[in-house]
Amino acid sequence: ERIPNPRPSPLSTDEKPTSLDDVTHYNNFYEFGTEKTDPAANAGTLETRPWTLVVDGACESPGEIGIEDLLSGFTQEERVYRLRCVEAWAMVVPWVGFPLGDLLKRFRPTSKARYVAFETLLDPDQMPGQRRSVLEWPYREGLRMDEAMHPLTILATGLYGELLPNQNGAPLRLVVPWKYGFKSIKSIVRIRFTERQPPATWNRMQPDEYGFYANVNPAVDHPRWSQKRHRVIGEGLFARKHETLPFNGYGEQVASLYSGMDLRRYF
């Protein structure tokens, strides 16, 4: 189903998008299996209508909002972003979505809201991968408030002009293009404003390998592999890898969020 007239955005990259086939058949979405091709094969069981997002925590007007209202109530934009996975591969994805900040403001966060916590659906019948405790379910992620409010941070509702395919995190997923892909939590059912740093799934699983911030950073290696270079999906067997840039090339827009922070410590 097409999303009507998404507005082009100056924040888009002009790099060539990865093919739709690769974007939808090379996914990390452990709720549907741990192989890259599993989500495309298994995500048919996910029911994305009706879908309700709960927003609560440190805010003046907590509440719920349905996916239809999210699609019609916010101006949908096309954002072509680079996506850099912590596993040292990358894609360029033409997302459709809207700034997360636009949504958060409606619920009027209080001064106590210093972080935003996200949660994926928990339902092993729809998400068979959750029957095995490969990770702690439901998948959880978090952002600092200023990261969440940054104009580059979006909630995606679609890609390539169509509603999100299930394997890409339908019907609603986070996209934070300067962070490793695992921060961009999929199939979100809950957003909560918190005073303290919320738990994040991969960070809890292996704190020395996956940081809470997880900003793309070629200077800080993953303990088991280098992050200096990455492979761009779709370039073929003999293509050279690319140099990884700090903040995935979005440093001009976001580096100031972390001024004065030791990025080796807060990796």
Added chain:
Amino acid sequence: MSGRRGEWILRAAKVVLFMACLAPFGIMVREAVAGSLGANPVETLLHGTGDWALRLLLVTLAMTPLRRLTGLAWPIRLRRMLGLFAFFYAVLHLTVYLWLDRELAWSTILEDILERPYIGVGFLAFLLLIPLAATSTRGWMRRLGRRWTQLHRAVYVIAALGVLHYLWLVKADLREPLLYGAILLVLLAFRLPWNQLRSVRRGLRADRSDP
């Protein structure tokens, strides 16, 4: 089975096994040419060659228990080919890693081997395989005599390192490497001196009944 007919069957079996062992490589080449190795072809080849190296190593290790269980001699006569194919896929695995994955950037490869335990372990397993492959001929068996058997016991260490290499690189889903590990343990358990243990126990019992 009469000697001559038996030889003929064994020769035919070797041809079939040779083709079967070469098939995964053939499929990878065909898919590489057709461009159907998936979204990340280097990763597909890296994992495919590594999987087959480990699988064939385990099949090689299954030949001795198979002979003991069946009493037939042919498993041992297929063992060398299986072992050499395990080495063949290990060479391909290393080649894909050095050339396509690390792009022959030797400084980063050295860093990988020294600083990342799972790479170091995999590399060590490969180095240990080389003398075994080199001494796999009948001539070397004769020349080394009993020391040949001792040398080739290194295969147990190599298989264990191979499983560890796999276990260590997986992010979260340990099922497959653990399955390989379990198979290896079963194959090693067959090699424990069960018969000797039994006769020792019998001997102890006999001692006790002595007046």
